Amino acid sequence: MPADAVFAAEAVTGSRKPDAILVVNGMHRSFGGLAAVDVGHLEVQRGVITALIGPNGAGKTTLFNLLTGFDRPDGGSSTFDGRPVTGLPPHRIARAGMIRTFQLTKALAKMSVLDNMMLAAPHQRGERIVYAPLRSAWRHQERDVEERAGSLLEKFGLADLRDDYAATLSGGQRKLLEMARVLMAEPKMVLLDEPMAGVNPALVESLLHHVRELRDEGLTVLFVEHDMDVVMGISDWVVCMGEGRVISEGRRRSWPPTKR
Amino acid sequence: MDIVIVVADAVRASVGPLGAAYALTAIGLNLHYGYTGLLNFGHVAFLMVGAYGTAVTVDQGGPFWLGILVGVIAAILLGLLFGLPTLRLRVDYLAIVTIAGGEVLRTVIRSGDKDSLTGGVFGITQFATTFFGANPFPEGEYGWGRLAFTERQLWVAVVAWSLVALATILLVLLVRSPWGRVLRSIREDEDAARSLGKNVFAYKLQSLVTGGVIAAFAGMIIAIERQSVHPDTYLPAGTFLAYAVLILGGTASRLGPVLGAVVYWFLFEFTDGFLRGAISAGWIPGASSRRPTSARSE
Numbered sequence: 001m002p003a004d005a006v007f008a009a010e011a012v013t014g015s016r017k018p019d020a021i022l023v024v025n026g027m028h029r030s031f032g033g034l035a036a037v038d039v040g041h042l043e044v045q046r047g048v049i050t051a052l053i054g055p056n057g058a059g060k061t062t063l064f065n066l067l068t069g070f071d072r073p074d075g076g077s078s079t080f081d082g083r084p085v086t087g088l089p090p091h092r093i094a095r096a097g098m099i100r101t102f103q104l105t106k107a108l109a110k111m112s113v114l115d116n117m118m119l120a121a122p123h124q125r126g127e128r129i130v131y132a133p134l135r136s137a138w139r140h141q142e143r144d145v146e147e148r149a150g151s152l153l154e155k156f157g158l159a160d161l162r163d164d165y166a167a168t169l170s171g172g173q174r175k176l177l178e179m180a181r182v183l184m185a186e187p188k189m190v191l192l193d194e195p196m197a198g199v200n201p202a203l204v205e206s207l208l209h210h211v212r213e214l215r216d217e218g219l220t221v222l223f224v225e226h227d228m229d230v231v232m233g234i235s236d237w238v239v240c241m242g243e244g245r246v247i248s249e250g251r252r253r254s255w256p257p258t259k260r
Numbered sequence: 261m262d263i264v265i266v267v268a269d270a271v272r273a274s275v276g277p278l279g280a281a282y283a284l285t286a287i288g289l290n291l292h293y294g295y296t297g298l299l300n301f302g303h304v305a306f307l308m309v310g311a312y313g314t315a316v317t318v319d320q321g322g323p324f325w326l327g328i329l330v331g332v333i334a335a336i337l338l339g340l341l342f343g344l345p346t347l348r349l350r351v352d353y354l355a356i357v358t359i360a361g362g363e364v365l366r367t368v369i370r371s372g373d374k375d376s377l378t379g380g381v382f383g384i385t386q387f388a389t390t391f392f393g394a395n396p397f398p399e400g401e402y403g404w405g406r407l408a409f410t411e412r413q414l415w416v417a418v419v420a421w422s423l424v425a426l427a428t429i430l431l432v433l434l435v436r437s438p439w440g441r442v443l444r445s446i447r448e449d450e451d452a453a454r455s456l457g458k459n460v461f462a463y464k465l466q467s468l469v470t471g472g473v474i475a476a477f478a479g480m481i482i483a484i485e486r487q488s489v490h491p492d493t494y495l496p497a498g499t500f501l502a503y504a505v506l507i508l509g510g511t512a513s514r515l516g517p518v519l520g521a522v523v524y525w526f527l528f529e530f531t532d533g534f535l536r537g538a539i540s541a542g543w544i545p546g547a548s549s550r551r552p553t554s555a556r557s558e
């Protein structure tokens with residue numbers, strides 16, 4: 001089990017990890033005089049679930065924005081899967097395999113649930129303007145994409161809603177849709193910004209289950225969460241931020257006790 | 261007043277070349293504003309470069325078909341000129357650059373003298389002889405009574421409405437494709453599209469250029485129908501008329517622009533004809549069909 005690999009990493013701030021997929025170096029960003037992010041060295045290990053915790057305003061979302069190209073750092077760099085990604089536009093970083101979600105869900109309310117899913121599929125021929133008017137050029141691929149979207153929606157319990165507008169979904173269902181949509185994009189690593197916030201407890205269980213499944217399928221998960229029960233429940237590694245810095249990091253303590 | 265004549269004239273205007281040209285203008289704008297959410301406030305400039313591209317080329321001795329090609333290329337270049345510096349920024353920047361850029365371009369075209377490339381305030385005339393030479397309709401009147409077109413008007417109208425049909429079909433194919441799906445996602449939330457790996461900038465640029473080329477054809481039709489281009493045809497008000505037509509017919513709808521253009525021209529001509537008739541029949545007290553200046557001097 002890849003998650004066991006966390007035992008090879010030393011539980012100190014900025015620790016080196018075997019097979020790190022994401023490496024952040026000296027990344028800082030300030031707004032006015034406020035240092036929102038000032039991360040010396042941070043590595044995220046491949047194939048494990050890493051929780052990013054910290055009080056409000058600690059810089060977690062800002063760090064996500066810097067990593068995914070939605071904001072530019074004042075200095076420092078990051079490499080993803082061995083490639084430097086600092087300064088690349090967001091869509092290039094997403095295509096490299098690092099897909100993020102937003103603290104406030106960005107389900108596309110005026111599009112159907114199915115369209116939300118199909119949009120996310122990568123390498124679509126019909127998305128190129130020269131092929132777009134020629135249905136025969138992309139019909140087969142479109143069918144495959146629809147099939148894949150359908151089975152993911154099935155898995156996330158949204159199959160009955162596929163033709164509904166995303167606007168009609170509840171907050172929790174939107175979080176589910178966003179997570180399913182991320183998978184549709186075939187990422188190597190997902191960055192989830194508070195995926196459980198505002199979700200009712202019944203759905204939290206199902207979301208947690210899906211996050212674990214992502215890891216078991218080999219994906220790397222980095223997620224922001226305030227609920228410590230959730231953090232302790234599913235994460236393999238925990239990184240704690242405060243005032244823009246990484247204060248500490250380490251393995252999740254074996255609490256609550258699990259069978260492992 | 262003969263209401264039948266007023267209605268006939270209004271119908272004539274709405275199904276004529278100008279109705280078609282307005283439909284094309286609105287189809288291009290629909291792609292920008294309706295489907296992509298771009299605020300293009302200089303749409304009329306696309307009509308202008310299309311018309312001038314054709315007129316100048318023919319006026320300089322080039323063949324007519326080359327003129328059409330030059331008009332299309334001019335619209336592509338204008339789209340890039342408007343889009344490249346602004347589409348990475350917030351939506352407002354495109355609005356500012358298009359409205360200002362269109363006026364600057366018009367002023368430049370206008371500022372030449374009679375012998376300049378654009379003919380300055382004199383414009384260019386008689387550049388569509390080849391087009392009318394290719395008219396397959398023999399000389400005569402087509403239609404019934406007031407609703408009749410000359411063979412020249414009919415030829416322009418047939419070509420113009422064919423272009424409207426082509427553009428409508430192209431747009432339906434485009435917006436139903438995965439490309440159109442990306443466009444809709446951009447209209448709703450650019451960041452969501454970006455986070456899923458879509459190059460938002462490229463899509464916006466493609467939308468701007470494609471809609472601009474469609475509008476350039478509208479400009480060519482208006483110019484050909486009159487056999488004349490003149491800078492004052494392309495005042496900024498033209499852009500807002502196009503928005504009016506689009507909103508009248510319904511944004512982001514397939515036949516909205518066509519419906520909007522037909523209804524607009526019908527209402528415009530009908531109101532005009534009706535008021536003229538009403539005034540000369542003395543139905544509107546105090547109004548005179550003579551100009552107010554002459555009334556005052558009496």
Ligand SMILES: Nc1ncnc2c1ncn2[C@@H]1O[C@H](COP(=O)(O)OP(=O)(O)OP(=O)(O)O)[C@@H](O)[C@H]1O
Nearest residue numbers: 031034036054055056057058059060061062063103
């Ligand atoms: N665009 C911005 N302009 C100015 N200040 C900002 C901006 N974005 C973030 N900040 C500031 O940077 C700091 C870090 O904010 P950030 O949103 O990253 O925190 P967070 O850890 O995600 O908090 P939360 O748990 O509340 O989501 C905060 O003090 C915030 O006010």
Ligand SMILES: [Mg+2]
Nearest residue numbers: 060061062103
């Ligand atoms: Mg946050």
